[in-house]
Amino acid sequence: MVKPRLTGLIKIILLLCIYGVVRLLESRGLLLPYHVQVLSLCCINVILVVSLNLINGFTGQFSIGHAGFLAIGAYLSAFLTVKMHVPFLAAILCGGLLAGLAGLAVGLPALRLRGDYLAIATLGFGEIIRVIILNMEAVGGAKGFSGIPKYTTFGIAYLTAIITVVVIRNFVHSDYGRACLAVREDEIAAESLGVNSTYFKVLAFALGAFFAGTAGALFSHYLQYMAPTPSQIGFVKSIDILIMLVLGGLGSLTGSVIAAVVLTIIPELLRGFAEYRMIIYPILLIVVMLYLPAGLMAGRELSLDSLARLCKGVKSSAHYS
Amino acid sequence: MSYDRFKTALICVLLICVLAVPVSAQGDVIKIGLISSLTGAVSTYGQSVRNAVTMAVDDINAAGGINGRQINLVILDDKGDGTEAAQAARRLIDRENVALILGPVITPCVMAVAPIAQAAKVPMLTPTGTGDEITSIGDYIFRGAYKDSFQGRIMAQFAAVNLGLTEAAIIYDVANDYSVGLRNAFKATFEELGGKIVAEESYSTGDTDFSAQLTALAMRNPQALFIPDYYSTAGPILMQARLMGMDAIMLGVDGWDSPDLSALAGGFEEGGYIVNHYSADVDSPVTQEFIARYTAAYGQAPDALAALGYDGALIVAKALEAAGSTEPEALKQALGTVKGIDGVTGTINMDPEGTPIKSAVILQSTGGKWELVDQVDPSGR
Numbered sequence: 001m002v003k004p005r006l007t008g009l010i011k012i013i014l015l016l017c018i019y020g021v022v023r024l025l026e027s028r029g030l031l032l033p034y035h036v037q038v039l040s041l042c043c044i045n046v047i048l049v050v051s052l053n054l055i056n057g058f059t060g061q062f063s064i065g066h067a068g069f070l071a072i073g074a075y076l077s078a079f080l081t082v083k084m085h086v087p088f089l090a091a092i093l094c095g096g097l098l099a100g101l102a103g104l105a106v107g108l109p110a111l112r113l114r115g116d117y118l119a120i121a122t123l124g125f126g127e128i129i130r131v132i133i134l135n136m137e138a139v140g141g142a143k144g145f146s147g148i149p150k151y152t153t154f155g156i157a158y159l160t161a162i163i164t165v166v167v168i169r170n171f172v173h174s175d176y177g178r179a180c181l182a183v184r185e186d187e188i189a190a191e192s193l194g195v196n197s198t199y200f201k202v203l204a205f206a207l208g209a210f211f212a213g214t215a216g217a218l219f220s221h222y223l224q225y226m227a228p229t230p231s232q233i234g235f236v237k238s239i240d241i242l243i244m245l246v247l248g249g250l251g252s253l254t255g256s257v258i259a260a261v262v263l264t265i266i267p268e269l270l271r272g273f274a275e276y277r278m279i280i281y282p283i284l285l286i287v288v289m290l291y292l293p294a295g296l297m298a299g300r301e302l303s304l305d306s307l308a309r310l311c312k313g314v315k316s317s318a319h320y321s
Numbered sequence: 322m323s324y325d326r327f328k329t330a331l332i333c334v335l336l337i338c339v340l341a342v343p344v345s346a347q348g349d350v351i352k353i354g355l356i357s358s359l360t361g362a363v364s365t366y367g368q369s370v371r372n373a374v375t376m377a378v379d380d381i382n383a384a385g386g387i388n389g390r391q392i393n394l395v396i397l398d399d400k401g402d403g404t405e406a407a408q409a410a411r412r413l414i415d416r417e418n419v420a421l422i423l424g425p426v427i428t429p430c431v432m433a434v435a436p437i438a439q440a441a442k443v444p445m446l447t448p449t450g451t452g453d454e455i456t457s458i459g460d461y462i463f464r465g466a467y468k469d470s471f472q473g474r475i476m477a478q479f480a481a482v483n484l485g486l487t488e489a490a491i492i493y494d495v496a497n498d499y500s501v502g503l504r505n506a507f508k509a510t511f512e513e514l515g516g517k518i519v520a521e522e523s524y525s526t527g528d529t530d531f532s533a534q535l536t537a538l539a540m541r542n543p544q545a546l547f548i549p550d551y552y553s554t555a556g557p558i559l560m561q562a563r564l565m566g567m568d569a570i571m572l573g574v575d576g577w578d579s580p581d582l583s584a585l586a587g588g589f590e591e592g593g594y595i596v597n598h599y600s601a602d603v604d605s606p607v608t609q610e611f612i613a614r615y616t617a618a619y620g621q622a623p624d625a626l627a628a629l630g631y632d633g634a635l636i637v638a639k640a641l642e643a644a645g646s647t648e649p650e651a652l653k654q655a656l657g658t659v660k661g662i663d664g665v666t667g668t669i670n671m672d673p674e675g676t677p678i679k680s681a682v683i684l685q686s687t688g689g690k691w692e693l694v695d696q697v698d699p700s701g702r
Contacts, residue, residue: 034415038408131525134496142498146432146454150440223407224436227429228496231361231402268408274398275368278360 007304019158036154037222038268043157044218045260047164049244050253051211054168056242057250058177059204060184062115064238065106065122068129069099069209071233073216074226075139078148081221083138088151092160092217099213100206102129107205111198114187126238134228144227145220152222160218164211169253171207180204184251247288249295254302259295350393351386351647353378353637354413356424356434361401367426370448370630371396372619374423377634387641399425403433410434414441420647421445423633426626428452428498435462442649444656448633449626451575453502456675461649463656463675465633466598469499473506473549475681475697476572476596480545481514483683483695484570484594488519490543492534492558494550495523503549503574519543531558532565539567551576556585563589570594578625583689590686594694598625599666600682602693611665625666632664636671667696 022039025031048070055063073095080086080094110121139145171177179200182190187197220226230236248259266284270277292298300306355374358367378394386392395417399406406425413419414437422438422445425431431450438445439459447455448465451472456462480486489511494500508518520541522534535558538546546562546569548555555577562569571593578597582590601612601622611631615623623631639662641647644655657673667680680698684691 032415034408034411037411041404041408131496134525142496142501143452143454144429144432144498146436146458150436223404223433225403225429225432227403227432229403229429231400232404232429267405268412271397271409271412274359274371274396275364277398278400 010304015162019155022154022158038265040152040154040157040218040222042261042264043154043161044152044215044222045241045244045264046161046257047211047215047218048241049248049256049260050161050164050168051208051215052241052245053248053250053253053256054171054180054204054211055208056245057252057256058172058184059180059201061111061201061205062119063122063205063208064119064235064242065124065126065129066208066212066241067233067235067237068122068126069103069212070216070219070237071126071129071133071226071228072099072102073213074220074233075133075145075216076213077217078145078220078226079139081151082145082148088156088221092214095217096210096214099216100210103206103209104202107202107209108198111201111205123235123238126235130228130230130234133233140226142228144225146225148220148224148226150221150224152218157218157222160214164214165253165257168207168211172253176200176203243285247285247295249297249299251299252295252297252301255295255297255300258297258302349389350391351641352393352395352417352419354410354417354419354422354424355394355396356399356406356409356413356422356426356430357396358401358426358430359396359398361399363401363427366449366626367398367401369624369627370424370426370633373615373623373627373630374448374634376615376618377631377638381634381638387638388645392638395419399430401427401430403429406430407433407437410437410445414438414443419443420641420649421637421652423448423637425450428455431455431464432458435459438462442653444649444653446633446637446656448629452498460657460673460675461653463636463671465636465669465677466629467679467681468676469502470506472574472596472681473503474510475683476503476547476574476594477507477510477516478514479594479596479683479695479697480547480570480572481511481516484545486516486544486570488517488543489545489547489572490520490522490538490541490569491518491547491549492522492524492531492538493548494526494554496526497550499551499576500549504547507547507549526554528554529557531561535562535565535567538562539565543569545570545572547572549574549576552579552582552585556582556590559586559589559593563587575625578691580624588689591689592686594683594685595691596697597682597684597691599628600684600691600693603667603682603696605663605667607663608665623665628665632662632666632669635662635664636669636677640671 026036052066055061076098077091077095080091106125113121134142179195182195183197183200191197244259244263248255267281270280357371358364378392382391397409399409413422424447425434426449428450431447435458439461444461446463450464451466451469453468453470491504493504520538522538548558573593573595575597577595639659640655643659644651657671660670662669670678672678680696683695685694
């Protein structure tokens with residue numbers, strides 16, 4: 001067992017190192033703007049997957065309307081920066097807050113449903129958001145919202161991703177998170193022990209929605225153009241996020257992070273394959289799901305502790321041999 | 322399969338991925354990037370463009386290249402998705418150092434790529450994007466097709482002047498930028514010319530039953546019905562309208578141009594008119610040679626997208642030749658000023674605004690084939 005304060009320090013240094021290395025390589029010209037762009041997208045996807053993990057993985061509610069929250073954050077923040085000249089950070093926060101409010105508004109009635117029914121309700125919610133945006137002339141309607149300034153840098157995306165992971169990790173390890181886990185494991189048992197299941201479900205839903213909204217704000221200022229198409233803010237996007245989540249393993253934050261990064265990079269590596277790209281990518285997914293049906297991390301976490309144990313294990317086995 | 326063999330297989334797959342990343346060719350070549358939708362919902366569009374552009378580039382290289390330099394074409398897929406298109410554009414600009422980007426094919430992708438190309442000052446030309454706002458993004462953004470508003474205007478002029486119609490109805494997709502833009506342009510011009518839009522109904526992308534809207538339209542008994550949408554939606558609308566007993570003249574747009582339209586419309590597109598980029602009937606040697614060679618090479622007749630893709634490559638080649646270098650500023654100037662290109666879709670004169678000045682054609686469905694009815698000069702703009 002490594003001391004908590006020490007691990008905290010090691011983690012901060014590690015995270016700073018990653019950032020430093022990226023910036024150093026970038027300044028040396030070893031990482032092109034293209035690579036940094038891909039890394040920014042990785043960070044945005046990490047936020048999306050981790051926030052969905054809170055809802056689907058830790059609280060056990062099957063939501064497939066995550067792109068709806070992304071859309072709210074993306075469009076509101078873009079509207080604020082383009083039309084109202086609000087500073088970017090304030091716009092991110094506003095986007096997140098409105099998405100969180102929407103999560104609250106949808107969660108209260110919808111979370112009375114379970115399983116398939118909840119999935120359909122959230123899917124419907126996502127489509128409603130998309131259709132509303134489609135008919136809003138102020139944000140471009142069917143034409144799409146163009147002319148969004150490029151404010152999302154790797155630094156901001158990276159920092160937001162870290163904040164998201166830390167907040168959700170601490171939430172999950174708090175009393176609130178334990179209550180959410182109890183709801184996931186057995187709602188009736190949790191209720192009988194005095195856990196207000198609706199309250200915790202809605203809380204997790206709203207928190208997840210908030211972070212999806214911030215991811216949306218980063219996304220629209222990253223892409224500089226939002227189109228109300230299913231692949232950008234509709235169910236196709238929701239499914240993309242869900243795939244990353246399931247591949248990483250429900251209920252594992254490190255799994256979510258790894259899957260989001262890997263599944264963002266693989267399509268880039270495969271881009272030269274033209275038509276075969278969308279055959280190879282699904283095959284990789286199928287292979288992983290066949291051999292690791294519970295996802296890459298299968299509900300486990302990769303932590304400094306487990307790494308330390310692993311190292312010790314290797315050392316001791318080496319000692320014995 | 323044991324775990325070890327699985328691991329070996331996985332490593333092999335990853336190795337293939339790494340090795341297959343295109344290695345940049347050395348020597349005195351001009352590198353051009355093509356972003357096209359080879360997979361996804363509009364993959365037939367993207368494949369047509371890819372086929373035609375590849376053919377054009379091979380021709381140019383076989384004829385000695387541009388000012389003695391060969392063209393090296395780097396093709397990337399965007400899945401018809403804006404996010405992917407943006408990544409592809411960054412990759413072409415940063416990693417492949419292309420002199421110019423051809424593509425993407427559909428407007429949402431173009432809109433995502435254009436700000437990147439503009440900021441990096443890499444000229445781009447979409448051979449097929451018709452959305453009005455594309456070229457207003459910046460002075461490095463060009464296209465090879467006409468604008469939606471031009472197309473809508475041409476159809477309205479044809480209906481009001483050539484057909485002498487005074488009353489028309491419109492049914493359009495409120496969720497599709499393409500459809501909305503066409504409807505606006507058609508309506509404005511038709512009313513300007515003294516016509517009247519007697520009824521208008523809308524639907525949303527993905528709808529398949531239009532009986533409610535068509536019943537409302539049929540009650541007004543319009544002389545013509547304008548259906549500005551892709552073949553996949555226009556087909557069912559045509560069929561349902563005719564089966565309901567509507568006898569209006571059907572007016573359409575370039576989106577109708579697909580071999581699948583007839584099957585979807587149950588043959589009821591017969592007698593309808595469309596505006597299109599080119600006609601296979603045009604008696605120009607360039608067009609006829611292109612059709613013959615494309616058909617021989619790919620086993621199917623070229624559609625309008627293939628024709629536009631070929632012309633896009635011709636415009637780019639001509640601009641590269643005129644610029645004499647791959648310097649972005651010179652290339653941008655050349656793209657905005659090259660004139661008199663003998664393309665498959667007619668004679669093309671580029672304009673600094675970004676949209677070429679070229680003719681459109683009006684086709685009529687006669688006996689299951691699209692026959693040339695009228696060729697509209699660019700002065701109609």
